[in-house]
Amino acid sequence: MRTINLEFRQKQSLNLSLKLWLPLLQLPLQELSGHLETLSYENPFLEVKRPFEQSMGSSSGIIEELVMGQESLHEKVLEQITPPLFPTPISQKVAHEILCDINEDGFFDGDCEKIAITCNVYTEYVEKIRQRFSKLEPFGIGAYNVEEAFLFQLDALSEDIDDELYNLVIKMIDGLAKVDKYAKHHRFEEAKAIIKKFSNPPAVEYKATSKQVIPDFFVEVEDDIILRINNDYYPDIVIHEPFSSKNDSIKDKLKEARDIVNLLELRKTTLYKIVLLIVERQLSFFVGGELKPMSMAMLADELSFAESTISRAISNKYIESKLGVFPLKSFFTNAVSSKELSSSEVKNFINTQIEYEDKEEPLTDDDLLLRIEKRFSIKMVRRTITKYRKLMNVPSSKERKKIYKVSGGAIA
Numbered sequence: 001m002r003t004i005n006l007e008f009r010q011k012q013s014l015n016l017s018l019k020l021w022l023p024l025l026q027l028p029l030q031e032l033s034g035h036l037e038t039l040s041y042e043n044p045f046l047e048v049k050r051p052f053e054q055s056m057g058s059s060s061g062i063i064e065e066l067v068m069g070q071e072s073l074h075e076k077v078l079e080q081i082t083p084p085l086f087p088t089p090i091s092q093k094v095a096h097e098i099l100c101d102i103n104e105d106g107f108f109d110g111d112c113e114k115i116a117i118t119c120n121v122y123t124e125y126v127e128k129i130r131q132r133f134s135k136l137e138p139f140g141i142g143a144y145n146v147e148e149a150f151l152f153q154l155d156a157l158s159e160d161i162d163d164e165l166y167n168l169v170i171k172m173i174d175g176l177a178k179v180d181k182y183a184k185h186h187r188f189e190e191a192k193a194i195i196k197k198f199s200n201p202p203a204v205e206y207k208a209t210s211k212q213v214i215p216d217f218f219v220e221v222e223d224d225i226i227l228r229i230n231n232d233y234y235p236d237i238v239i240h241e242p243f244s245s246k247n248d249s250i251k252d253k254l255k256e257a258r259d260i261v262n263l264l265e266l267r268k269t270t271l272y273k274i275v276l277l278i279v280e281r282q283l284s285f286f287v288g289g290e291l292k293p294m295s296m297a298m299l300a301d302e303l304s305f306a307e308s309t310i311s312r313a314i315s316n317k318y319i320e321s322k323l324g325v326f327p328l329k330s331f332f333t334n335a336v337s338s339k340e341l342s343s344s345e346v347k348n349f350i351n352t353q354i355e356y357e358d359k360e361e362p363l364t365d366d367d368l369l370l371r372i373e374k375r376f377s378i379k380m381v382r383r384t385i386t387k388y389r390k391l392m393n394v395p396s397s398k399e400r401k402k403i404y405k406v407s408g409g410a411i412a
Contacts, residue, residue: 020259024267025309028316029214033235039260046257047238073106073138073206074099074329075315080136082308086129093297094119094129098142101387106141106203107149108133109387140202147173149202150195157194169194213327215320217275221286227276229268237261273303274313278331286321291333291344346372347388354394359404362397365389 020039027035033050040046081095097118101110112126119126133142139156140149150173154166161169168191172179179195182188199205214233220226239257277299285291296314300307314328333344350368357363363371365385372380389396395403 020256021263021266022312024260024263025270026312026315029216029230029233032233036235036237036260036264043253043257045240045254046260047240049236049238051233051235073102073104073141073203076138076206077102077133077136077141078311078315085132085135090119090121091129094121094126095132096296098126098130098133102142103387103391104203104206105201106138106143106199106206107201108142108144109383111381111383114381114384138199138202138205140199143202146200147176149200150176150198153198153202154194161194165190165194213316213318213325215318215325216271217319219275219279219286219319219321221279221283221321225276225279225283227272227279229272234264234268237264270305270309271313271317274299274305274310275317275319275328277302278328279319282331285331285344286323290348291331294332296332343388346376347392349375350385350388350394351392354400359401362400362404364397367397 023035024032033048036046036048037050040048077099078096081092081099086092086095094115097115098108098110101108101115103109108130112130113123116123116126130142134152134155136142139153141152143149143152151170154169154173165187168182168185168187172182172191172195175181179192182191185191214230216230218228218230220228237257237260239254239261241254278294279286281294281298282291296307296310299305300310303310305313314332317328318325319328320326349372353363353368353371365382368389369380369382369385372378372385394400
């Protein structure tokens, strides 16, 4: 009986440590002190001292204001790519690839066939996984267009409305341009009210948002890599030792306080290992070059971590170098072919071609596609080029031609 009780307490202790550990790993640096203070309210042996910069409300130069709408959307969806909706490693891998091709509006503008090749699965399987995005928040994410995004959002409401109303809304979505033809239906106003509540685009609430971020690490790359953790924003923790007691609840609280200290240090060492490997893998970027293909799976394998641990660890974390402040997630870029070629290199090539193009006859996406295939000896589809151009906020060839005429040959 004593052995069973001991095993139960050990399991309980492990569950508590995991419950404490995961938030400590995932939280951004600016929210760490607040989280620890909340824990201290329930633990009489734990005292949290905020760092000087935070207690004084400093706005020193190491705090940057960044637009974070797309990152927040990415994080929101990423944390939902888990069982039971995505139960296997391959389903999660496909879902991650789909997520990479979801734009800031929340629409999927990728190529299912290309993802199928990358993941070594059938195209139909990729589409099947994409359809599961209808279950993810924000509802409508991963749809091809507005109509499908509305259908995804309707699917989320299907249990709350009856079949007659559900079928009417489907008909109205299919004919959005002529929705008034259903005006005589006795439930038209109900259906219209439902459609009006749908988000268009599906990620609208994640756009144009901003927040303060604090870099977790500072990196300098000269003859060697110098990586420095931002200790100035880590709180100090004091443990108040109680009088000797055999009371189990007191001993548990004291152990919890000590665990928090150890787990905070574990956060630092875990992040240090991950960031150091990121910098080593992306060294060319820090000396003025391009990002190389790198996935979370690659890091997880090399560090003997679970891929989910890497995902949690890089969530809302930033690194500052002489080039600026960057989210860790931005260093993960897919290869665009079987070669060691990243999307970042292709984007940079597109930018260079447009910079020196003929202002009278700007390069079309088809022209850019031919040049890219010739330069890198790879096969791509025009839609991918269009996607990259839009991500870089580069106007189409027709729009650029108009801008050149107005601005005298330059794009602002």
